[in-house]
Amino acid sequence: DGGITQSPKYLFRKEGQNVTLSCEQNLNHDAMYWYRQDPGQGLRLIYYSQIVNDFQKGDIAEGYSVSREKKESFPLTVTSAQKNPTAFYLCASRGRAGAFFGQGTRLTVV
Amino acid sequence: QQQVKQSPQSLIVQKGGISIINCAYENTAFDYFPWYQQFPGKGPALLIAIRPDVSEKKEGRFTISFNKSAKQFSLHIMDSQPGDSATYFCAARRDAGGTSYGKLTFGQGTILTVHP
Numbered sequence: 001d002g003g004i005t006q007s008p009k010y011l012f013r014k015e016g017q018n019v020t021l022s023c024e025q026n027l028n029h030d031a032m033y034w035y036r037q038d039p040g041q042g043l044r045l046i047y048y049s050q051i052v053n054d055f056q057k058g059d060i061a062e063g064y065s066v067s068r069e070k071k072e073s074f075p076l077t078v079t080s081a082q083k084n085p086t087a088f089y090l091c092a093s094r095g096r097a098g099a100f101f102g103q104g105t106r107l108t109v110v
Numbered sequence: 111q112q113q114v115k116q117s118p119q120s121l122i123v124q125k126g127g128i129s130i131i132n133c134a135y136e137n138t139a140f141d142y143f144p145w146y147q148q149f150p151g152k153g154p155a156l157l158i159a160i161r162p163d164v165s166e167k168k169e170g171r172f173t174i175s176f177n178k179s180a181k182q183f184s185l186h187i188m189d190s191q192p193g194d195s196a197t198y199f200c201a202a203r204r205d206a207g208g209t210s211y212g213k214l215t216f217g218q219g220t221i222l223t224v225h226p
Contacts, residue, residue: 006153031212042116042199042216043154050212058213090153094212098144101153 003027006091006102012110013078013085021076021105023091031094032074036060036087037104043090049074078107085109114202116217123224129187131220133200136181140202144214145174145185148197157198158185190224197221 004025013019025032031050035043045058049068063082068074074093078085086109091102116133123129133143142161146154160167160174160183167174173186187194200217 004153033213035216040119040218042114042218043214044216045213048213092153092214098156098159099212099214100156101146103153104151106151 004091004093004100004102006089006105008105009103011105011107013107014110016080018077018079019107021078021089021091021107023074023076023102024072025074025091025093025102026072027093027095027100028071029093029095030071032068033092033094033099034058034064034066034074034076035090035092037090038087046076046089114200114215114217116200116220118220119218120221121223123190123222125190125192125224125226127190127224129190129194129222129224130184131198131200131222132182132184133202133217134180134182135202135215137202137204137215138181139204140215142203143174143176143183144201144203145172146199146201146216148199148219154199187222190222192224192226195222195224 007022033048034046044060046064047066049055065077089105092099114135144159145157147157148154158169158172160176162178171188176183198220201214203214
């Protein structure tokens with residue numbers, strides 16, 4: 001059953017904590033992306049990766065970090081430097097048929 | 111030059127009617143224009159996509175119209191149904207073979223409500 005799996009679905013973070021969002025794909029896609037979605041706004045690109053061990057900053061990378069040690073995995077860490085982390089986070093991977101998204105992780109700061 | 115502007119922000123249509131959502135872009139290097147459908151609490155799902163070498167693409171009740179000279183494209187949903195109620199995003203992408211890494215630039219989204 002191919003697809004993109006994001007976990008957890010809901011995540012709560014205390015002030016000053018770092019949290020890591022998981023994204024795994026078994027579509028054999030090289031390119032992977034992290035987007036942030038806020039109410040009433042489009043999707044904004046945080047980080048993207050074309051191949052293993054390579055990644056680039058997107059439009060709103062401040063306060064976030066990523067790694068790409070395996071083709072299948074592209075975890076996103078929301079650091080304490082991110083001042084407004086409450087949002088819906090979406091991971092995507094891209095193949096010849098287009099870009100496909102996971103089901104998202106909703107992060108809330110408590 | 112990377113912006114994609116989408117309108118309207120929200121749209122209410124009666125069942126059986128036609129829903130039309132419009133997008134405009136600035137960057138002429140964009141070469142792929144997908145539409146995504148998103149239900150609450152879910153990730154966006156690829157609905158239909160078009161490349162600039164054609165002016166129209168139809169898949170079932172969904173049609174993309176593309177006007178290259180005007181740098182505009184639109185989604186038409188024929189015979190709209192209550193199950194079509196969702197948020198729709200247009201997007202645009204530059205040539206994936208360049209340094210853009212196939213990044214998608216999204217419009218702001220349109221909340222579609224189809225009344226029974």
